[in-house]
Amino acid sequence: MPHSTLAPVFLGLRLGLHVLLIGLTAFAAGRALATQSPDAPAMLAVGAAFVAVYLLGARAARSGRAVGSAPRAPVLAWAAALTVLWAVLVWLSPEGAYLVFPLFFLYLHVIPGRGGVAAVVVTAGFAILALGLHLGFSVGGVVGPLVAAAVALLIGAASRALRREAAEREELVAELTRTRQQLAETERQQGALAERARLARDIHDTVAQGLSSIQMLLRAAEREISGPGAEHVALARETAADSLADTRQIIRELTPARLDDGLAAALRRLGEEHTRRGPVPVEVSAADVDLAMGPQTALLRIAQGALSNVARHAKATHVAVELTADEDGATLTVRDDGQGFDVATAVSDSHEAGSFGLQAMRERVEQLDGSLDIASAPGRGSTVTVRLPRRPGPGSRP
8 A cells, every 4th residue: 555644654564573573583592502401503504595585485475575465375385384494493493483463463463264263363373382391391492482472463454444434534535636636627618618718798888889880870970971981881891701710610619519509408309319329218308597508507517427327327207307497597417207315325426436426416506506406216206406696605615
């Protein structure tokens, strides 16, 4: 988990395990030398082999894939080789039994499930037997390895829970990052559409109206002027007409294509497209509304999203889209007779799947000071109702 805030914790635990294992091996070999044990040369050789095998496996895991995701056979062979070398160390000297504690963590890490627990229990029993044969059986010789095994099992369980929590946190952070990027892109697109709509309105209300007035005045002057000057007036009128046509073309290009004829016409075209594609026929009842381009675009996008959800999930036989208007604003209703859904669960799932869904509708409506109501239940169809005011508040975003 390279991006996890818990990565330093896991790195510290791994380094601590390396230091503990190598240090205990050095202690066992050094103890044999200090006591001038006849098995000291064998202890040095086996200890060196034990450390070498351990470091080779740890290096392979670091340079390649993680141990837990590596092929199972090589990992088990590595653990078995370490176990055999440790058993030899314990048989040669009782100090080798100390190495069982870091081995417990190794087993729990590389052997999944009950296999790791079984390995811990078996090696703890072997350590008790070896200590008993070397030093004689005692309460300390039995309780010590058992307590170490219990502690290792508890720490191993806590480590697995921590890893799961870290993985879930990473997924959540990645999901939040994707959602933030998608929201930023949506806001950018909405801002661009709103700015284009504003420019279209400004050009229509200023340049286009001015050119239209000039054309009308020149047409009136053309009827009253005769002689050589009439040709210049006619040329000026034609030039104004051409400029007006160019200006209207610019306005059309700045306005979203689906909204050229207004929101009602766009919704009817959307219903016809969904009906042709099937499998659900869409009935549209839409009245003309007097809204700014931003709210019109939002309602159209919400209708598109709602119909897409119906086609993919609802298993409906009929869908009705209704657009009404009054002096305060407009209301869009999308109703189907499909299988319905649990609204709270659907909103939660839209976050986990990395998609906008119903939450995106709600955020889009809230940006325009509107309201969104979703009524549904399993087996009872669903109704999405959006209400947008004619004039959003000053804090709203188009």
